[in-house]
Amino acid sequence: MTEKETGRGPDTGSSPYDEPTLSMRRDRPSMLESDDDLGFDNSALDGSGSVYDGGAYDGATYAAPTEQIHRPDRSGTAVEPAAVVKARRGTLDLGLLVLRLAVGGILIAHGLQKLVGLWGGPGLDGFEELLREAGYQQPGILAIVGAVGELAAGAFLVLGLLTPLAAAAIVAIMINAVLFKHELAPGVQFFAAEQTGFEFEALLVAAAVALTLTGPGRIAVDGPRKWATRPFVGSFVALLIGVAAGVCLWIFGR
Numbered sequence: 001m002t003e004k005e006t007g008r009g010p011d012t013g014s015s016p017y018d019e020p021t022l023s024m025r026r027d028r029p030s031m032l033e034s035d036d037d038l039g040f041d042n043s044a045l046d047g048s049g050s051v052y053d054g055g056a057y058d059g060a061t062y063a064a065p066t067e068q069i070h071r072p073d074r075s076g077t078a079v080e081p082a083a084v085v086k087a088r089r090g091t092l093d094l095g096l097l098v099l100r101l102a103v104g105g106i107l108i109a110h111g112l113q114k115l116v117g118l119w120g121g122p123g124l125d126g127f128e129e130l131l132r133e134a135g136y137q138q139p140g141i142l143a144i145v146g147a148v149g150e151l152a153a154g155a156f157l158v159l160g161l162l163t164p165l166a167a168a169a170i171v172a173i174m175i176n177a178v179l180f181k182h183e184l185a186p187g188v189q190f191f192a193a194e195q196t197g198f199e200f201e202a203l204l205v206a207a208a209v210a211l212t213l214t215g216p217g218r219i220a221v222d223g224p225r226k227w228a229t230r231p232f233v234g235s236f237v238a239l240l241i242g243v244a245a246g247v248c249l250w251i252f253g254r
Helices: 092-116 123-133 139-159 163-184 199-214 233-252
Strands: 042-045 050-052 055-057 062-064
Touching: 092 123, 092 139, 092 163, 092 199, 123 139, 139 163, 163 199, 163 233, 199 233
Parallel strands: none
Antiparallel strands: 042 050, 050 055, 055 062
């Protein structure tokens, strides 16, 4: 019988089973390396399928944030990867920027008042005398550390650089400010209109705690870092360090 009648090609003397590994070749996707690639963090759903934080599944092709998987279709033509869909944050990053600028700017202003006496501030000499009256040991050293600490923490907060540590430093400083006012006038003197009210300091503590737990957002020097937008354990550790530092300074520094 001829090749046309049998429907077979010319006999080459070989079989596809002679090299079974060659007949089973196929394109393989790259290895998935993180939880984000698996799309465990669901952030939104659309009408046609599931949309994940940094990845999408359309029923045919999955695109993860760190890679795009190319899979050939039955005809052997490569299929274009699905578009990568990121979670929308809306105005969240802008709001965090405004909060950072407000709190950091206030700390910078207070630090300059204590360090160089700007805007009617006490300067280093007046701040040292205030610490001495409050019963702190080594008031001269603490005056420099406190003034520079407020200035640096405010600047780092404005830049969004090492935000958890900068915010934790503000927590430590404000804890001492609240306790100092409480000692001047025992009892709860909350409202800022009163000479010893700690309303202002309490607001700064709350804002610093919030920034420690939320991160600086994407509009920051540390914006590209994962912990800047999705903080977790590290933020709790930084907050605990700030609270412990403030309490220990009040107990052991006086």
